[in-house]
Each structure stands twice: as structure tokens, then as C-alpha cells.
Amino acid sequence: MRVAIFGAGALGSVIGALLSRRNEVLLITRGEHLKSIRENGLKVTGITEGIFHLEAESYYPGGYDLIILTVKAYDTKEAIENIKREYKGEVIMTFQNGVGIVDMLSNFDVIPGVTTHGATLISPGVVRHAGYGDTYIGEKNGEISERVLMIARNFTECGLKTEVVNDIMERRWIKAAINACINPLTAVLGVKNGRLLNENLREIMKCIGEECSIALKKRGIDADVYALALEVVEKTKENKSSMLQDILLGRRTEVDYIVRPFIDGKCNRIMYNLVKFLEEN
Structure with a gap:
């Protein structure tokens, strides 16, 4: 092929x-x-x-x-x-x-x-x-x-x-939600995915994940986003998220496509604004 x-x-x-x-x-x-x-x-x-x-x-x-x-x-x-x-x-x-x-x-x-x-x-x-x-x-x-x-x-x-x-379209929504849990935190803190397993950071990730799960539920999608995000973090501990790589290289991020769909949640709104600040500064 x-x-x-x-x-x-x-x-x-x-x-x-x-x-x-x-x-x-x-x-x-x-x-x-x-x-x-x-x-x-x-x-x-x-x-x-x-x-x-x-x-x-x-x-x-x-x-x-x-x-x-x-x-x-x-x-x-x-x-x-x-x-x-x-x-x-x-x-x-x-x-x-x-x-x-x-x-x-x-x-x-x-x-x-x-x-x-x-x-x-x-x-x-x-x-x-x-x-x-x-x-x-x-x-x-x-x-x-x-x-x-x-x-x-x-x-x-x-x-x-x-x-x-x-159910690939549902899975694309779930993937966006998982990214919303991981990418902004790593970008703002400047850390690899594995650092999010820290107890303090897991609490923040849980807040983001619960908000994303609520947003998905409104679309008829049942998913424990926080649990799924933890699985991804475990598998990709040494990875720098794409959003972190963008920030380090001074590039625009995909925050509008990843986090904005979940911005009704307070934790997601905070992460969105923090990433936007980093983009502009």
C-alpha cells in the first residue's frame, strides 16, 4: 500500500x-x-x-x-x-x-x-x-x-x-477528553506525562476528568475520563505531550480543539486560560 x-x-x-x-x-x-x-x-x-x-x-x-x-x-x-x-x-x-x-x-x-x-x-x-x-x-x-x-x-x-x-466518533470525543486531562497540565507545569501521577497533580487531573465525563454524558457517552487518563499516563510516562512540545517551541497549541469543548467546567476553564496565557507570553 x-x-x-x-x-x-x-x-x-x-x-x-x-x-x-x-x-x-x-x-x-x-x-x-x-x-x-x-x-x-x-x-x-x-x-x-x-x-x-x-x-x-x-x-x-x-x-x-x-x-x-x-x-x-x-x-x-x-x-x-x-x-x-x-x-x-x-x-x-x-x-x-x-x-x-x-x-x-x-x-x-x-x-x-x-x-x-x-x-x-x-x-x-x-x-x-x-x-x-x-x-x-x-x-x-x-x-x-x-x-x-x-x-x-x-x-x-x-x-x-x-x-x-x-463507535469511532465516540472514541474521538473520549480521546479529546483524555487529552484535556493530560496536555494542559503538562504544558503549564513543563513536565512529562509521568509526573502527573504525583498525588497533588492527580487531584487536579481528577477534577478535570470529572468535568469532562459530565460533558460527555450530555452527548450520550459514558466514560470515566479520569481513570482512562491515568491509564494513558502510565503507558506514556516518558512522553512530552504535544501541547508541552508546542509551548517549549513557542508554537500555537491545540487548546481550542482539545479543552474548549469542555470549558463549561471550572477546572477546564482555568487550564484553558493558563495555556492561552503561555501561548501569548
Whole structure:
């Protein structure tokens, strides 16, 4: 299968490296990361190790079977414009953070996905696979189709264990809620995920999680968000959340797509405002 990873930062690069074991992979990225991959290959450290010599471009050239979107949520519109130039009906899979992304891709053939693998950009051309997570894909309408089964088998054979589910849209909401528990705290405190297991920080995370569970309940989704967040933290102790990485690099975060949907809760509102302050200062 020919697979294009659009937005090959930390997570996209790790996914691309894994999938290259059985597929022809193109990494679409930019800047020094693109330059380094072209010159030296992609170096992956951590629980996956190796140098992967993959094709790399700054744009989508067309002609692929599957496009995996891992760009920042706020870069989705720009990615859509880039893809549209050569789009011929290819399947687009999104592993992006936040809610509302699938709606933005309504004019494309989309398979939503969720993954909790931990990945950190160490330097241009170098990423760390910091923790195994769970990966789910499924059709928007809940159908267990042959194509998602085929893709899941392919991913799993590459070392990216993937499960097909009939409730992927609910799982995307749950993933956003889990991120709301973890990412803002790590970004504000400047710590890796594992530090959130501290008793004092767990209390804050519990407050955030309970608010998220209430918000999900209003959407007909039952989930113990705090318990699920603790599971993710345990699996990704050494990971720097994407929001922390953004703050450290002076970039805009995805807080509007991750925390804002839960902003009616006081703890979530506090975390939202703290991250916004860091973005602006």
C-alpha cells in the first residue's frame, strides 16, 4: 500500500516509520525536519529504533492509496487546500487531536482514527517513540467494512496494533477528553506525562476528568475520563505531550480543539486560560 503521512511531525513520523515495514511511505513535512530526513533519513529512538530512509516532500503529489492526516488541528484547512490539488478520491484517515476535524473533512472519503502512542520531536530528523498506546479506526457510520479491516491488519502487521470499532466518533470525543486531562497540565507545569501521577497533580487531573465525563454524558457517552487518563499516563510516562512540545517551541497549541469543548467546567476553564496565557507570553 502507498501511504502518505501529511503532517509528519513527532507522531506522524513514528507512524510513518512503523508503516514503512510493509508499505511505501511518503512523509509530508517542512522546514529543517524535511531537510534532515532527505539528507540523513528519519532517526527513531525509544521503544522503536532505527534509521528509516523514506521519501519526503513538502506537498501532496498525488497517487497514494491512503493519506494519514497528523497535522495540527488548526492547520487542517491548509492541509485540505494542499491535498485538493491532486486529490483523486483517496481515503483520508485522521489521527488528529480534538473534535470537529471529521466535519472539516466532509468533502473527502474519511476514516476517523484514534491513537494514544507517545511521540516526541527531539531535533530535526530525530523523533522518540516514547510509549505504546491504543489505536482504533472505524467508519463514521459504525459499519465494520472490509476496507477498515484490511487497513487494520496492515497496520498491525507493521507493529502499529490497530483495532476496528463501531463507535469511532465516540472514541474521538473520549480521546479529546483524555487529552484535556493530560496536555494542559503538562504544558503549564513543563513536565512529562509521568509526573502527573504525583498525588497533588492527580487531584487536579481528577477534577478535570470529572468535568469532562459530565460533558460527555450530555452527548450520550459514558466514560470515566479520569481513570482512562491515568491509564494513558502510565503507558506514556516518558512522553512530552504535544501541547508541552508546542509551548517549549513557542508554537500555537491545540487548546481550542482539545479543552474548549469542555470549558463549561471550572477546572477546564482555568487550564484553558493558563495555556492561552503561555501561548501569548
